[in-house]
Amino acid sequence: xxxxxxxxxxxxxxxxxxxxxxxxxxxxxxxxxxxxxxxxxxxxxxxxxxxxxxxxxxxxxxxxxxxxxxxxxxxxxxxxxxxxxxxxxxxxxxxxxxxxxxxxxxxxxxxxxxxxxxxxxxxxxxxxxxxxxxxxxxxxxxxxxxxxxxxxxxxxxxxxxxxxxxxxxxxxxxxxxxxxxxxxxxxxxxxxxxxxxxxxxxxxxxxxxxxxxxxxxxxxxxxxxxxxxxxxxxxxxxxxxxxxxxxxxxxxxxxxxxxxxxxxxxxxxxxxxxxxxxxxxxxxxxxxxxxxxxxxxxxxxxxxxxxxxxxxxxxxxxxxxxxxxxxxxxxxxxxxxxxxxxxxxxxxxxxxxxxxxxxxxxxxxxxxxxxxxxxxxxxxxxxxxxxxxxxxxxxxxxxxxxxxxxxxxxxxxxxxxxxxxxxxxxxxxxxxxxxxxxxxxxxxxxxxxxxxxxxxxxxxxxxxxxxxxxxxxxx
Amino acid sequence: xxxxxxxxxxxxxxxxxxxxxxxxxxxxxxxxxxxxxxxxxxxxxxxxxxxxxxxxxxxxxxxxxxxxxxxxxxxxxxxxxxxxxxxxxxxxxxxxxxxxxxxxxxxxxxxxxxxxxxxxxxxxxxxxxxxxxxxxxxxxxxxxxxxxxxxxxxxxxxxxxxxxxxxxxxxxxxxxxxxxxxxxxxxxxxxxxxxxxxxxxxxxxxxxxxxxxxxxxxxxxxxxxxxxxxxxxxxxxxxxxxxxxxxxxx
Numbered sequence: 001x002x003x004x005x006x007x008x009x010x011x012x013x014x015x016x017x018x019x020x021x022x023x024x025x026x027x028x029x030x031x032x033x034x035x036x037x038x039x040x041x042x043x044x045x046x047x048x049x050x051x052x053x054x055x056x057x058x059x060x061x062x063x064x065x066x067x068x069x070x071x072x073x074x075x076x077x078x079x080x081x082x083x084x085x086x087x088x089x090x091x092x093x094x095x096x097x098x099x100x101x102x103x104x105x106x107x108x109x110x111x112x113x114x115x116x117x118x119x120x121x122x123x124x125x126x127x128x129x130x131x132x133x134x135x136x137x138x139x140x141x142x143x144x145x146x147x148x149x150x151x152x153x154x155x156x157x158x159x160x161x162x163x164x165x166x167x168x169x170x171x172x173x174x175x176x177x178x179x180x181x182x183x184x185x186x187x188x189x190x191x192x193x194x195x196x197x198x199x200x201x202x203x204x205x206x207x208x209x210x211x212x213x214x215x216x217x218x219x220x221x222x223x224x225x226x227x228x229x230x231x232x233x234x235x236x237x238x239x240x241x242x243x244x245x246x247x248x249x250x251x252x253x254x255x256x257x258x259x260x261x262x263x264x265x266x267x268x269x270x271x272x273x274x275x276x277x278x279x280x281x282x283x284x285x286x287x288x289x290x291x292x293x294x295x296x297x298x299x300x301x302x303x304x305x306x307x308x309x310x311x312x313x314x315x316x317x318x319x320x321x322x323x324x325x326x327x328x329x330x331x332x333x334x335x336x337x338x339x340x341x342x343x344x345x346x347x348x349x350x351x352x353x354x355x356x357x358x359x360x361x362x363x364x365x366x367x368x369x370x371x372x373x374x375x376x377x378x379x380x381x382x383x384x385x386x387x388x389x390x391x392x393x394x395x396x397x398x399x400x401x402x403x404x405x406x407x408x409x410x411x412x413x414x415x416x417x418x419x420x421x422x423x424x425x426x427x428x429x430x431x432x433x434x435x436x437x438x439x440x441x442x443x444x445x446x447x448x449x450x451x452x453x454x455x456x457x458x459x460x461x462x463x464x465x466x467x468x469x470x471x472x473x474x475x
Numbered sequence: 476x477x478x479x480x481x482x483x484x485x486x487x488x489x490x491x492x493x494x495x496x497x498x499x500x501x502x503x504x505x506x507x508x509x510x511x512x513x514x515x516x517x518x519x520x521x522x523x524x525x526x527x528x529x530x531x532x533x534x535x536x537x538x539x540x541x542x543x544x545x546x547x548x549x550x551x552x553x554x555x556x557x558x559x560x561x562x563x564x565x566x567x568x569x570x571x572x573x574x575x576x577x578x579x580x581x582x583x584x585x586x587x588x589x590x591x592x593x594x595x596x597x598x599x600x601x602x603x604x605x606x607x608x609x610x611x612x613x614x615x616x617x618x619x620x621x622x623x624x625x626x627x628x629x630x631x632x633x634x635x636x637x638x639x640x641x642x643x644x645x646x647x648x649x650x651x652x653x654x655x656x657x658x659x660x661x662x663x664x665x666x667x668x669x670x671x672x673x674x675x676x677x678x679x680x681x682x683x684x685x686x687x688x689x690x691x692x693x694x695x696x697x698x699x700x701x702x703x704x705x706x707x708x709x710x711x712x713x714x715x716x717x718x719x720x721x722x723x724x725x
Contacts, residue, residue, distance in 0.1 A: 282603075285601075286603075289601055290684060293684060294684075297683075309584050321679070324653060325679060325681070325685070325689055325693075326689055328689070328692040328693055328695075328696050329687060329689045329692045332692050352681075352682060352683065355681065355683070356681075356683040359681075359683070359685055363685065363687055366687070367687070
């Protein structure tokens with residue numbers, strides 16, 4: 001009962017009912033119109049016949065008098081399936097005809113009327129049939145009545161009425177069955193969605209809503225909700241990863257900090273030793289602050305941003321600015337840094353974040369780009385080169401930083417943007433391990449992405465951002 | 476001395492004797508954290524400044540409106556009245572004392588919000604004292620009026636802001652545009668410590684931490700152009716704080 005109640009309460013079922021009512025009313029109107037027209041047609045046919053006969057008979061009367069009329073009527077009355085005839089005197093005495101009884105008063109009113117009647121050849125006293133008759137006043141006081149039985153018309157009306165009843169019943173039945181069927185189908189899918197949503201709320205974030213594949217509105221809803229779940233799961237995953245990594249990468253230097261302080265307390269003999277320990281402490285806490293700032297920045301970037309921090313700027317100008325900032329550093333490391341961004345490439349975004357992302361890539365290229373230099377480029381004697389590019393391509397702006405360092409192995413490329421991931425080979429270089437995560441977060445924030453390609457030899461890091469800035473809502 | 480030394484100072488590079496041009500300043504610190512405030516007041520006193528302390532926004536507003544301070548240091552989150560509203564109220568009353576905002580909120584848009592509210596500089600927590608001191612001295616000096624001069628002079632180094640010519644003694648020094656702006660900023664604040672972050676913000680207009688110390692390399696390039704071959708180096712490194720340009724001969 002509750003299942004049935006649930007069925008009846010669904011939107012689909014209510015819609016079905018509403019449609020059903022509308023359809024039945026429409027069908028009834030249609031049928032009614034049809035019946036009315038048919039009736040009129042039949043009636044017209046009868047009146048035409050009757051009029052024709054009256055014209056004919058009155059003509060006969062005019063030519064041959066009452067005797068001839070009576071003879072003709074008696075002859076016609078005997079034909080099977082004949083019309084109804086009656087000729088009376090002024091007093092109402094029957095002269096000829098095939099009618100034995102009529103509704104009272106019919107004969108007194110010349111013109112059309114509907115009346116019950118009984119034929120002469122029928123037994124009994126009731127006026128069992130209906131007829132449409134016309135009473136015509138003949139010159140000389142005689143009255144002529146000609147009519148047609150209405151049986152045919154009534155049968156037609158009955159047929160139409162019963163057809164109407166049956167079709168209404170069938171329509172309602174099929175409609176109800178269809179409604180229940182469709183509703184149950186929809187209900188099953190909605191129930192499945194509700195069920196999945198419950199398990200997801202229960203903590204299993206990997207659950208996804210079922211998609212039937214029919215590409216209807218429920219599928220679209222499910223797909224959008226799934227995309228949302230995907231994002232939530234990624235965020236939750238990220239959050240968990242951050243807390244794990246914070247535990248590791250912040251606690252480790254904190255422990256080191258504490259150890260150094262303790263050691264100084266225990267073993268330092270003179271002021272110089274204390275000073276050394278304190279300086280080391282400040283240095284380590286600066287490193288911690290830097291890591292912490294980077295983490296906060298990534299968190300902010302990943303959480304999205306207000307549109308007021310978006311502005312239009314020239315990507316080429318950003319590339320030149322960053323290139324100019326890092327060029328002396330590259331030179332000091334024996335690298336040449338060139339910027340290839342000659343045509344302005346206007347774009348919308350967070351200027352500060354995009355600049356920092358590009359700076360991080362260049363910083364990385366300088367840090368690691370020199371490592372393999374002696375082996376890769378040193379052979380041909382050319383100075384290892386870092387190339388920074390910014391250019392529009394289609395509806396995207398591409399920032400590319402290419403170096404000739406050791407590169408990133410294909411298998412590690414997906415992993416390097418994770419927070420705190422530092423490839424074994426780079427553990428010895430200073431850095432928080434957050435640089436690339438920030439770049440990736442900034443790219444995602446702008447609706448773009450960070451990818452890596454082989455520069456053979458070396459690494460090519462590419463930030464692809466949409467020109468128009470981040471899209472606020474996905475269609 | 477070749478490199479600015481500070482080995483016997485209590486805070487790196489900050490003794491009053493070392494920065495010869497240091498004029499004692501009157502500072503007001505509006506900060507609700509008692510420990511941080513005590514530390515700062517003490518540290519300011521050690522370098523020769525006088526600092527007063529207000530523990531909440533209302534008290535800070537009263538003191539700042541009445542007293543004659545050189546610089547106000549305002550924490551953003553304060554009991555009774557928040558920092559930005561204190562600054563807003565002061566500016567409304569026509570108090571134009573330079574304000575440095577201290578805040579745990581260090582993102583770019585927080586900074587922009589702070590400056591828009593009437594602050595003159597913004598320093599995210601945690602900060603180093605030398606950074607804070609350098610910024611305050613620059614703020615106080617700005618009131619003094621350097622910056623309007625067309626030619627900056629330090630020792631025999633001359634920088635003409637109109638013709639963009641730099642000379643040392645009789646020799647002309649050719650600088651890249653960015654090197655010129657770097658030197659211009661350093662000379663504008665001659666005799667004052669200028670930190671790396673200040674340079675990054677004011678010369679490059681970048682507000683992020685560039686991980687590697689790119690500024691040092693730019694400085695050493697500049698130094699090789701203006702100091703190389705001269706017995707009297709002008710551009711000095713202040714360990715643990717930043718850089719300073721000054722006439723060491725004086």
